[in-house]
Amino acid sequence: MSRRPDPVAEGLSRGWQVLGGSQALPPEHIDCDVVIVGSGAGAGITAELLTQVGLDVVIVEEGPLRSSRDFRQLESEAYSQLYQESAARKTADKAINILQGRCVGGSTTVNWTSSFRTPDATLAYWKERFGLRDVDPQAMSPWFAQVERRLHIGAWLAPPNENNDLLRRGAARLGIAAPAILRNVKDCWNLGSCGMGCPTNAKQSMLVTTIPAALERGARLLVETRALRFEHDQGRVVGLLCVPVQPNGDVAAGRPGTRIQARHYVVAGGAINSPALLLRSQAPDPHGLLGRRTFLHPVVISAASFDQRVEGWQGAPQTIYTDHFLDAHPIDGPMGYKLEAPPLHPVVFATTLSGFGRSQAELLAQFAHTHALLALLRDGFHPDSPGGRVTLRGDGSPLLDYPLNDFVMDGARRALLSMAEIQFAAGARQVIPVHEMARPYATWREARQALQELPMKPLLTRVVSAHVMGGCAMAANEAHGVVRPDGRHWQLENLSVIDGSIFPTSIGANPQLSVYGFANRLATGLATQLTGRTPVLA
Structure with a gap:
């Protein structure tokens, strides 16, 4: 097995449009067709599909751009560079430690590659309790199958350690x-350091698959750039305000922010961060659902x-x-x-x-x-398991209260x-x-x-989590969900949420393939609505 080339280094040398961080400063105003907040599982799939139909896409990522040349299998480097709060994000009472990615590729860059389709029992529950009629196993199977082919999800044939x-x-x-x-890998070296970033580019994360594909088609990527809040008026988003941040997440004082104006806005920052962005934006929430029913698989x-x-x-x-x-x-x-x-x-x-x-x-x-x-x-299927609630600290950063x-x-x-x-x-x-x-x-x-x-x-009892879901639940009725079954926000017509925050309960399995499959379905629908053309993930 040979070491695969670093697609990020190669792309930057070819002139990918990457701004922020060590790259050139973003301009103070950007116009585009679609802006996507986040670069993880939901964002990456969405970016590839939207650029495939010719849409001008801007991706906004709060974390840094790191790639295989930076991944040295060292915990001392990986946690501070690639994770939310240096891999020490905690719930309000400090009782649960949460591992979430904070880099280009999001948690897909640092996860352990475990890939499960959404369990049939979970889909049946969503159909019965949340009116999601088109998400049964038969309807979702083609969307999962496309993702599995695109990301080389398959059986791991080497003996287990x-x-x-x-x-x-x-x-x-x-x-x-x-x-x-099943694992999403190609020519894996079996090193065991997946959680510190793959040094051989074998893991088929968004960092080496869909984000490069979108950038090749002209998408722009803003790194070390925080989506601060949406401006909205009369049921439509009219702008997204962003601020530059340092690699550790502190606001970069003295550097100008950026206002992005788009036809459509996609929130894909992951559960916790996506509800927080909408809370900072004072998005309409007539039924008090935003940020609630956030699940962790404790x-x-x-x-x-x-x-x-x-x-x-x-x-x-x-x-x-x-x-x-x-x-x-x-x-x-x-x-x-x-x-x-x-x-x-x-x-x-x-x-x-x-x-x-x-x-x-x-x-x-x-x-x-x-x-x-x-x-x-x-969690999330019993009345005594309502999950947690995302709120905001005084500085606008997210805080999850999850009672055990x-x-x-x-x-x-x-x-x-x-x-x-x-x-x-x-x-x-x-x-x-x-x-x-x-x-x-x-x-x-x-x-x-x-x-x-x-x-x-x-x-x-020591409790940890690496799976965050919910907080912007989808439902067939606005009294039970933040977004519609097609991912569109119930009250803001040109805003969609496409990430794990849309799940009405936990998955009951490692969620990355669930996010990929639902993102494939929702982003394909969005691309068709915006252009009349239907992309195919391949």
Whole structure:
């Protein structure tokens, strides 16, 4: 396998129109057909499709432009350069740490490539509860299939690393199915550093696929540029005000801002940032829905030590999963959860582990022998799982309040029990639930007793997330959604939202392919409405 050329470096040398950051300053006024806020999963697909039909597109990205020449597999560089709030974004009470991308390509640049279509049960629920009649599995299948071809989403044929294979072996011994995860990669080197940016351009993120395609067709990209607010009047957006920011996100004082005027405006900054932009813009919100029902797939973690070396930092990061515990109850019953095996890297490992001092030092000494499982809790389907709410701090930055109530924490307890049982079945020497009051347990019986008694409270139970959904939900009725089923804002006719914030609940699976598929459908419709021409993602 050969190292693929850096399409960003090559494109810049050919004269791509990239402004901001280390490039030339953007002008104070820009006219275009469509401006897209964000450059992640929703934005990238949208940009490629709109430029395909000849529309003049401007992409506004708050983060920096980095590419494979900058990706050196170093946590010390990646988190500060590529993530929101240096990979330390937290909910209002600090009980949940949220990983979100903040760079060209958004979270697709730093995710672990796991690709799942939206589960049938989720689509059925949306159809029944939110009137989304055209999103059943049969209707969505062609949109997913196009994306899968475009982004090389397919089976991972290499053997799983030991970290993932322990999930497979442990589940098998308990009679639990644990199939392989599809990945969006091409000529992957199996390095395991996906979360720090792919140094070989194997990951088919927006950074190396759709954004370059749009730039080749003349799109303009503004980097290190924050979309501050929309100006709107009588049900239409009339302008977007932007300000330059430094690589760390601070406003670049003394540099002029930019006003962008377009025929149509697309919000694709991701859940949390998209609702925040509309809140800063004082967008119409007659039913009080904006920023509400924001979901996270709250994640709890179980670590375990094994006699053999696990070396969870090596090899493809997530290749095995089980949905056994999603299917154990009805979708609107007790909270179900998906199990996966995350990669282990020193900084994330040390900052996620509970404890301190000697006890943590002892755990860190076992790093090479440590295995981890995570459980994605499927939120948003039960009355006691309303998710969180995005609000604004005094400086206009977003803040997510996400209460971890008893319903959520019941799911967390059951998930920790399930993961511990699988780890012991796989031969764990000891299991360490990531909980401030837990300790290493040497037997399944001992762990089960302890986990049934541990207080499941915020800040005691370590909770993280890398999946943010909702806050601008789509629905067939404006009383239940911020946007219509076609992605158009209910009250602002020339504004669309095309990202994960439109989902009415969580997905119940890693959401990137869901965002890609829905963006394909919505952006194709938008391109047709604006030009009379229908693009095809290829």
